[in-house]
Amino acid sequence: MDITLKELGGRSYRDEWYVVVIGAPSVGKTSSVIQYTQNHFLEDKMDAFDHHEDPIRKVTTLYVPPKQTEVIGWISMFDYNSENTLHNFRSAQQEYLARSSGIMLMYSVTSRRSFDAIESLRQSVLQVRDPGYIPPVFSLVGNKCDDTNARQVSEEEGKELADVLQCPFFECSAKTRTNIEDAFKGLAIQIQKARDEGPHIPP
Template sequence: MNSFIAETYDPTIEDAFRHSVIVDDEMTYLEIVDTAGQGGSPLGSNLSLTWAEEYATLRDQWIREGEGFILVYSIASRRSYDRIKTFQDSIVRVKRGARPVFMLVGNKCDKANEREVSREEAASLSRAWGCPFMETSAKTALNVERMFSDTIRTLRQARDGDAYNRPRQGTTGPSGTSGSGDKRTRRTRCVIL
């Protein structure tokens, strides 16, 4: 992942990134759409209705195309945590019965002294949603790569079920059989809200 960390935050409608990463000896191409700062009213009361409608249309498009959703809030902001629930509801609504993959992420764990959302509260929410949870620090890069790797693993498991977990060539599975060794390339689209 890109190790550039910005000290100041400039919200945008969309930042899109493409990145290839090897997870568990398998290449995966990620298309990451970062919608941070969107939803609700990022511009306060100055937000025009037209702009809000355009954003809602774009957001729904990102959701329809996305396979995995990393829902990020700041541990130092109760408001950002409360908004995550609205985003999750929107994703479930747009996906219409599909079971999207979620990862709940509490960012800014480097600001523990400013914590407004407890780890226990977020872990409880992730259990209710049936998704993994972790805390990260984009500033120090703590758990950032792990966040993507774990999301990729969860997507693979959801897509392939237990069949994906068969052993690779040179390894032995529970029944003593050897894996096929074929390396597959996957394209995964991950949306960060």
Template sequence: MREQYMRTGEGFLLVFSVTDRGSFEEIYKFQRQILRVKDRDEFPMILIGNKADLDHQRQVTQEEGQQLARQLKVTYMEASAKIRMNVDQAFHELVRVIRKFQEQECPPSPEPTGKEKDKKGCHCVIF
């Protein structure tokens, strides 16, 4: 079932809990699985360190999250679903990353001139 979601997804939030080192250590595996299922070397993803409001229980530092994001070549954000910190921003950033990726995959074609019609083209829809 997970791979079906991966096949149809346009982009992914890779979320781990900053209070759980085990969830952080699983991220690399999930990212690799997504790339394998998509048969790509890169794909729109953002790394999210959740539960950022629980600083006193933190097991993963912000620097570790940023370092992993650099390694995976993705954006890193910290969030807290409990206090709604960066939740909307994470989804907005993911949409930006998806759109940028899609534009690179299929840049807009120039306006057709005269009787020329460009029947090729990419159509991208984000739900």
């Protein structure tokens, strides 16, 4: 849903950038993006395939002092298999990774394997980046925190990994919408701060 830009002291701006949500299959990437952009949960896993190919548009308003910015964000979702490399991705996917402003590294708290793949995933993303740009803004997100009985990764482990990666950390649930807004807006604010501080963040 588009949010109307509110003037704030005459210092309002518009911006546009790309975000990629990437992680192992079935960690809830598409469900999280649909929950954030369309405010509903995909009950049928097959529905996720209808949304998985093309970027999803989301317009939001960020206030990062001293200015307010209306951001047009394009969000893509990619699967990652730690047994392969990102060079096996289609060229269009590599292009999104190469020019994205932000990367959301997502795992499921119910899957130790998806969590263990995160550091390798981050390195693979950096390998396809244009060396002329500074690294993208990363965030680490543990999805499915509502499924307490199936949890395999503790919240503390997620925080510790985020400290190692030096990026924001969120646990969320696409099913209940817990922290979904915070996770996406938190990454968006970090992107906007980085873009304000340096000229080399890609659009």
